[in-house]
Amino acid sequence: MSKPFRSSILTCTVLALALHLSAVTPGHAQTAPASKTELKSTLQELKDQTKEIGESFIGKDNLDPLKKVELHSKSREAKAMTLMVNHYIDLQNQYQADLRAADWENFLSPERIQREPDQTQTQKMLAAAKQAFTRYESKVLDRQPLYDLSKQWSSNPKVQAGFKIGVDQGLDRRLPTLKKQLAIEKRILGQIEVLVTLLGDNKPQWTFENKEMLFYDEAILARYKKEFAFLEELLAEQEALLKQTMEEGQRSIEKFSNSL
Numbered sequence: 001m002s003k004p005f006r007s008s009i010l011t012c013t014v015l016a017l018a019l020h021l022s023a024v025t026p027g028h029a030q031t032a033p034a035s036k037t038e039l040k041s042t043l044q045e046l047k048d049q050t051k052e053i054g055e056s057f058i059g060k061d062n063l064d065p066l067k068k069v070e071l072h073s074k075s076r077e078a079k080a081m082t083l084m085v086n087h088y089i090d091l092q093n094q095y096q097a098d099l100r101a102a103d104w105e106n107f108l109s110p111e112r113i114q115r116e117p118d119q120t121q122t123q124k125m126l127a128a129a130k131q132a133f134t135r136y137e138s139k140v141l142d143r144q145p146l147y148d149l150s151k152q153w154s155s156n157p158k159v160q161a162g163f164k165i166g167v168d169q170g171l172d173r174r175l176p177t178l179k180k181q182l183a184i185e186k187r188i189l190g191q192i193e194v195l196v197t198l199l200g201d202n203k204p205q206w207t208f209e210n211k212e213m214l215f216y217d218e219a220i221l222a223r224y225k226k227e228f229a230f231l232e233e234l235l236a237e238q239e240a241l242l243k244q245t246m247e248e249g250q251r252s253i254e255k256f257s258n259s260l
Contacts, residue, residue: 098132110208
């Protein structure tokens with residue numbers, strides 16, 4: 001019954017969010033430096049890079065840092081898009097780094113649980129993971145850092161105000177999906193806690209040998225199967241939403257490009 005724990009994180013959602021922001025913000029900011037041809041090329045490059053990042057993320061079973069976007073154009077629009085997308089990737093990478101620091105990839109490991117004399121280590125790991133998620137959730141929903149990004153490419157108050165309008169419109173549109181994804185993430189963390197608690201409270205009823213879990217109590221085995229199946233359902237729901245939001249983000253970029 002043992003499987004590697006697949007890290008439950010939400011990169012594709014924030015990428016889709018940032019992609020939508022990229023699609024609406026340059027026009028509101030009334031920026032002119034890039035020609036239509038250059039802007040179309042930049043949008044295609046952004047679309048290709050974020051697609052690659054998203055595809056490398058979906059279904060991954062580790063917490064390795066995600067690659068950041070690097071656009072070749074030096075235009076104001078390209079800089080805005082790069083800063084926005086990489087802002088969310090930086091938040092994601094920090095979240096993953098916090099989970100790695102908590103040894104989260106081994107949290108559900110039967111070997112770790114079996115070796116632990118009590119649940120002290122488990123509780124410390126769990127507390128660290130919950131704190132990491134709370135920080136991440138707060139930062140993802142915080143709009144001020146995005147507003148401040150405009151100061152890195154324009155000192156014009158009108159451009160900054162226009163950028164803020166674009167940010168708000170993009171966030172307002174994506175907020176329900178983002179909150180849904182965060183809620184799934186929180187439920188996944190809770191379900192993992194249920195599984196670890198079940199195993200920790202019933203150590204005499206199971207063992208881990210030759211990379212397999214063996215249960216001595218049929219009732220405990222049935223509970224473990226039920227809870228693990230529910231975890232897999234949550235992970236599948238999360239992955240489906242990740243794919244959906246990534247596809248929506250790609251369509252947002254394509255729609256904006258076609259409107260030029």
